[in-house]
Amino acid sequence: MSDGHAIATPGDDFHERTANAVANPVLQKALHNLDRRLRTAATSAAAHPDWKERAAAIRRETLHDLDGWLDRLEQSLTARGVQVHRASTPADARRIIVDLARARGARTVVKSKSMATEEIDLGNALEAAGITSVETDLGEYIVQLAGERPSHMITPAIHKTLPQIRDVLAREAGTDLAVDREELTLWARGRLRGEFLRADIGITGVNFAAADTGTLVLVTNEGNGRFCTTVPRVHIAVMPIEKVIPRLADVGIMLPLLTSHATGQALSNYVTMISGPRRAGEVDGPDELHVVFVDNRRRTLLGTKYEEMLACIRCGACLNVCPVYRNVSGHAYDAVYSGPMGKVLTPLLSGGAEGADLPYGSTLCHACTDACPVKIPLGDMILSLRADVPDARTALRRRRRVFWSVWARAWSTPRGYRLTTALGRVSRGRVPGLRAWTSSRELPRPAREPFRDRWAKEHR
Amino acid sequence: MIDTLIATLRENTCRVSGPMGVDAARTAIVALVAGHALVACNDDVPIPGLADALARLPVEVLDPRDPQWPVRLADADAGITGALLAVAEPAAIAVAAAPGSPRGTSLVPPVHICVLRVADLVPTLADAMQTIAAGDLPSALTWIGGPSRTGDLEMITTLGVHGPRTVEVVLVS
Numbered sequence: 001m002s003d004g005h006a007i008a009t010p011g012d013d014f015h016e017r018t019a020n021a022v023a024n025p026v027l028q029k030a031l032h033n034l035d036r037r038l039r040t041a042a043t044s045a046a047a048h049p050d051w052k053e054r055a056a057a058i059r060r061e062t063l064h065d066l067d068g069w070l071d072r073l074e075q076s077l078t079a080r081g082v083q084v085h086r087a088s089t090p091a092d093a094r095r096i097i098v099d100l101a102r103a104r105g106a107r108t109v110v111k112s113k114s115m116a117t118e119e120i121d122l123g124n125a126l127e128a129a130g131i132t133s134v135e136t137d138l139g140e141y142i143v144q145l146a147g148e149r150p151s152h153m154i155t156p157a158i159h160k161t162l163p164q165i166r167d168v169l170a171r172e173a174g175t176d177l178a179v180d181r182e183e184l185t186l187w188a189r190g191r192l193r194g195e196f197l198r199a200d201i202g203i204t205g206v207n208f209a210a211a212d213t214g215t216l217v218l219v220t221n222e223g224n225g226r227f228c229t230t231v232p233r234v235h236i237a238v239m240p241i242e243k244v245i246p247r248l249a250d251v252g253i254m255l256p257l258l259t260s261h262a263t264g265q266a267l268s269n270y271v272t273m274i275s276g277p278r279r280a281g282e283v284d285g286p287d288e289l290h291v292v293f294v295d296n297r298r299r300t301l302l303g304t305k306y307e308e309m310l311a312c313i314r315c316g317a318c319l320n321v322c323p324v325y326r327n328v329s330g331h332a333y334d335a336v337y338s339g340p341m342g343k344v345l346t347p348l349l350s351g352g353a354e355g356a357d358l359p360y361g362s363t364l365c366h367a368c369t370d371a372c373p374v375k376i377p378l379g380d381m382i383l384s385l386r387a388d389v390p391d392a393r394t395a396l397r398r399r400r401r402v403f404w405s406v407w408a409r410a411w412s413t414p415r416g417y418r419l420t421t422a423l424g425r426v427s428r429g430r431v432p433g434l435r436a437w438t439s440s441r442e443l444p445r446p447a448r449e450p451f452r453d454r455w456a457k458e459h460r
Numbered sequence: 461m462i463d464t465l466i467a468t469l470r471e472n473t474c475r476v477s478g479p480m481g482v483d484a485a486r487t488a489i490v491a492l493v494a495g496h497a498l499v500a501c502n503d504d505v506p507i508p509g510l511a512d513a514l515a516r517l518p519v520e521v522l523d524p525r526d527p528q529w530p531v532r533l534a535d536a537d538a539g540i541t542g543a544l545l546a547v548a549e550p551a552a553i554a555v556a557a558a559p560g561s562p563r564g565t566s567l568v569p570p571v572h573i574c575v576l577r578v579a580d581l582v583p584t585l586a587d588a589m590q591t592i593a594a595g596d597l598p599s600a601l602t603w604i605g606g607p608s609r610t611g612d613l614e615m616i617t618t619l620g621v622h623g624p625r626t627v628e629v630v631l632v633s
Contacts, residue, residue, distance in 0.1 A: 030614070033614045033615040034615070136622070137612070138610045138612040138613070138621055139610070139612030142612070155611060155612055155615060156612070157612055157613075158615070161614065162613055162614050165613060181613045181616060181618045182618065184613065185610065185613070185618045185619075185620065185621050186620075188621065189620065189621055189622060192622065193534070193622075196622075197534065210593070212593070213593055213597055215597060221608070221609050221610060221611070222608055222609065222610045222621045222622045222623070223567060223608040223621070223622040223623030224621075224622045226563070226567050226602060226622075226623065227567065227622055227623075229563075229600065230563045230564055230567060230600075231530075247593065248589060248592070248593035248597075249586075249589045249590050249593045250589075251585075251589055252584070252585045252586030252587070252588070252589035252590070253586060255585065256550055256585060263611065265550075265605075266468070266549070266550030266551070267550035267551075267552050267585065267603065267605055268605070269472075269604070269605045269606055269607075269608065269609055270602060270603065270604060270605070270608075270623070271552070271602070271603040272600060272601070272602050272603075273592075273597070273600070273601040273602075273603075274599070274600050275597040275598065275599060275600075275601075276599050277599065278599060279559070279599050280559070281559030281560075282557060282558065282559050282562065282599060283524050283529055283530065283559075283562040283564075284530060284557075284562045284563050284564045285557060285562075285563055285599055285600055
């Protein structure tokens with residue numbers, strides 16, 4: 001996807017970008033920090049094995065009647081004075097939000113980290129409309145200042161080391177800052193505090209939306225999500241349609257499951273449950289609350305073998321355990337969603353137009369399937385997408401089919417077998433056209449003298 | 461249950477005092493705000509006579525009905541709130557927005573003093589959500605586990621990035 005973001009890991013395709021990522025020593029150093037998360041998240045997630053079953057059941061119950069639950073959610077939200085907008089494409093969502101901002105004369109927007117707003121590329125649309133959009137999650141703010149895109153959905157700046165982060169923040173500050181976590185955090189706190197107080201609109205994602213009560217559930221650790229929903233006069237929540245859950249009581253299971261898999265915390269530091277805008281007599285909170293339902297081809301997945309992908313709760317556990325992600329980081333995927341879930345979601349949400357080569361960059365170890373808290377068969381989906389999404393390799397597959405049928409015919413007769421193995425001995429295993437395959441694999445060397453000949457000699 | 465809550469809140473770098481009686485809690489809060497210049501205080505703090513006790517201190521108390529409240533809150537040294545309820549597992553305290561109890565009190569000042577009645581403690585989040593979903597939901601209900609934190613700098617926790625750096629939990633029996 002090329003949308004004006006600088007691509008931190010260059011390359012024409014996934015294969016080339018992974019090679020460049022592995023060859024980047026600074027990125028490799030930064031990626032070691034993922035090990036910290038992996039250990040804590042694994043321990044914490046193992047604490048309640050029965051939660052996975054219950055959460056998986058709740059998500060599938062939702063998907064079974066997604067439209068029904070969305071209608072109920074819309075009714076509950078509307079009854080609470082929330083304005084609901086439905087967007088079928090990212091362009092629709094961008095237009096709805098930009099129009100809302102323009103109509104209110106908004107000049108500055110503060111954003112809480114949200115993959116949904118990345119998906120609809122909202123930041124660029126706001127900037128194009130002359131509205132300043134400020135990311136307020138510290139990692140996302142760093143990534144925004146660097147002109148990049150988040151490389152991990154939970155920790156967006158995981159690809160950066162502390163000295164690199166200092167450089168980005170010091171450039172913005174216009175002064176020297178020490179390579180010191182406390183000092184950098186304190187500077188960002190002061191800078192972003194000003195942005196919160198100035199902002200006309202707060203924009204957030206949604207972690208869960210309860211259909212029965214019309215409650216939006218937002219999870220953060222920093223408190224930036226709380227600021228975005230407390231200070232500005234208008235709050236706009238961008239909600240991919242699968243975020244709906246039937247009952248608010250379901251978050252009793254879903255929330256601890258999400259946060260234990262995302263960060264290893266039993267619960268995120270702040271969980272905000274919003275039921276409508278500010279009420280009469282209340283001193284803070286937004287006067288207006290808008291929720292934008294974003295479809296973006298999700299409905300087309302219902303009833304297909306990829307429907308379960310919509311059960312995803314964006315915890316990032318599959319990224320953390322993936323041997324490919326752990327070595328190349330998110331930018332190599334050149335897509336909004338990276339890691340195993342990104343390999344599945346990117347081609348599906350783009351109708352095969354983007355990320356068609358991603359399903360091939362997998363070891364098929366199925367660690368993602370095991371790690372998934374809502375039991376999405378990610379490994380199986382990656383494999384079946386190779387067949388279902390046409391890409392440059394379709395031609396390769398056709399060549400392969402021709403090769404195997406010729407081989408099958410040749411080895412069906414003793415004469416054909418002798419002829420091809422003799423050719424193999426002469427070429428010493430160097431088969432033209434197989435270099436891409438043999439560059440990372442050993443082709444078995446044929447014996448100097450075949451068993452067939454030795455046997456014939458000894459039994460003469 | 462209460463021991464689990466206290467232990468986990470401390471693990472999450474909260475300071476916890478009590479459980480103690482109402483009078484002791486009032487004294488404890490007075491001691492906590494002693495050095496401050498401006499303190500915001502919500503109506504939902506379950507300690508009778510707290511306003512009078514604070515009024516006797518050389519501390520200005522910011523009232524939610526002050527028309528300058530949103531602007532002045534940014535200068536407050538501490539915010540004092542009550543709590544709707546708390547859960548022991550995972551450890552978290554729920555603070556509800558209401559007239560007289562703004563959202564910002566537990567968010568904007570660098571210190572949050574949260575007063576929780578031990579009787580409002582329930583075992584698990586699943587239990588709490590059953591009760592909350594069945595009742596009248598506030599416009600904003602915030603679960604707080606500890607001071608504001610980030611893991612964005614090489615995945616090492618740094619406190620106070622946007623919200624309070626210090627959370628004082630006062631347990632009232």
